[in-house]
Amino acid sequence: MDTFALVVTIAVALGFTYTNGFHDSANAIATSVSTRALTPRAALAMAAVMNLAGAFLGSGVAKTVSEGLISTPHGSKGMGILFAALLGAVVWNLVTWYFGLPSSSSHALFGGMVGAALAGGTTVIWSGVVEKVVLPMFISPVIGLVLGYLVMVVILWMFRKSNPHKAKRGFRIAQTVSAAGMALGHGLQDAQKTMGIVVMALVIADVEDQNAAIPLWVKLACAITLSLGTYAGGWRIMRTLGRRIIELDPPQGFAAETTAASVMYTASFMFHAPISTTHVITSAIMGVGSTKGTRAVRWGVAKNIVMGWFITMPAAALVAAGAYWIVELAFG
Template sequence: MEDVTTVCVVLFALGFGYTNGFHDSANAIATSISTRALTPRVALLMAATMNFLGAFLGTQVASTVGKGIIATPEGQHGLVVVLGALVGAIAWNLITWYFGLPSSSSHALFGGLIGAALAGGIDVKWGGIRDKILIPMVVSPVFGFFAAFALMTAILWIFRKGKPNPLNRGFRVAQTVSATAMALGHGIQDVQKTMGVIFLALLTTNHVDADGGIPIWVTVSSAAAISLGTYAGGWRIMRTLGRRIIDLDPPRGFASETVAAGVLYTTAYVYAAPISTTHTITSAVMGAGATKRVSAVRWGVAGNIVLAWVFTIPAAGVVAACSYYLLNPVLG
């Protein structure tokens, strides 16, 4: 029974990775598509490829997800806890995707793990959540906003005498680089979250050692799941991120992507913090857009997005807890 449940958990984790891909594909490419720097299909193929490659560039974030959020549960009961967490995360991804809200798949997973762990009597590592999730959740969007504002202000000053049409063409070319960097950063961050939850399930059943590395099949399958999901696209969220927040031009798209990519790399490699790519790019878009004029940002839309951010962890946690209570009598 335990082996069957383990396979089921792995499949659900890969399913989460797939929904993460089509939910978050907008993160890397919506700005490039909206400024016509890349065509939609070229952008999706590039993002899918970079997401796949990013999975092989580190495991720090995966270790945080697998060992730093909840205490390692044991046996069949532990697998039910992890399965409940995944159901909660997938459900929230689908709900926010349906309404076109760029909420965080990462925080949906964290909320799912917390909710299922509390329902199942598993200890939650609140110190790790504070240091690795809550503080970065607040700091990274704030930094992204002001850093993008500063970079865009510098671009406006440096190219103040340039002609708009040649500048736009040049920044469209530059956006192919910044969008690629953003997509690679998304792969480094978000593929590792799927890897981390599979690693947690394997720890639960003693299929791996806590001090050992993540098996290569976990890396490859997680990368494939998120890449396939990315190529499937998330058009509802692309419209929100690419056009409804602000009508972007190529320089502002470049500034947003460059800042967001930098934040993703820094938090992954320096702090091993699993931050939200959605929060980071959205705040960077707002910051770059605010240099046009404050009223250029559609703050009503931005407010709805922030509300989705606030409710993601508790909402996914509630769904995960309910899922645990439903699954435990059958599988526990």
């Protein structure tokens, strides 16, 4: 029964990674597709490959997820908590994907972990949740917004005397690089989050030691599944990011992608903080668009997106808590 529970939990974790891929593929490629720097399929293929590569660049984020947010539960009850946490995240991902809302898969997962832990009586490490999740949730979008604005101002000043058509052509080429950097950062962040969950499942099942290195098969499984999900695409959310917030041109797309990628690499390597790629790229797009004036950004759409950010964690937590109670009722 324990082995069966472990297999099912890992399968659901990989299912979450797949939904994360198609839910968040828009993060990496929406700007490039909307500016016609890349065709949709070429952009998705590039993003899938770079997601795969990014998954092998570090393990700091995975360690934060597996050890820094909730105390590792034990036994069949612990596996039930982890299963319920993943279920809460998957359900919220599917709901927000259906409505085309670029919410955070990361915060859906964190909300699911907290909700299931509270329902199951497992200790939540609130200092870790605040320091590694809540504070970055507020800080990273602000940095993305301000930095996106500043990067775009610098680009406008540097190319103020350039031929607009030639400049846009050059930035379309540059966007292939910035989009690849964005996709690499997405793999670095989001594949590691699932790695942390799978490692936690292995520790609960006494298959791995708490301090052991992440097994290669876990890295491969999470990276490949994320890449497959990315290649499946998330067209509903892509339309929201690429068109509904602001009509992007190639220089703006380049500025937004470069800003978001820089924030993700800094958070991953310097702070091991599992930030939301969705929050960062969306706020960067808003910042870049603001250089055209406040009316250039559709703030009504932006407001709905930001509201989605705030309800993601509590909504996923409630779904996860409900899932745990159902599991507990069914299997005791």
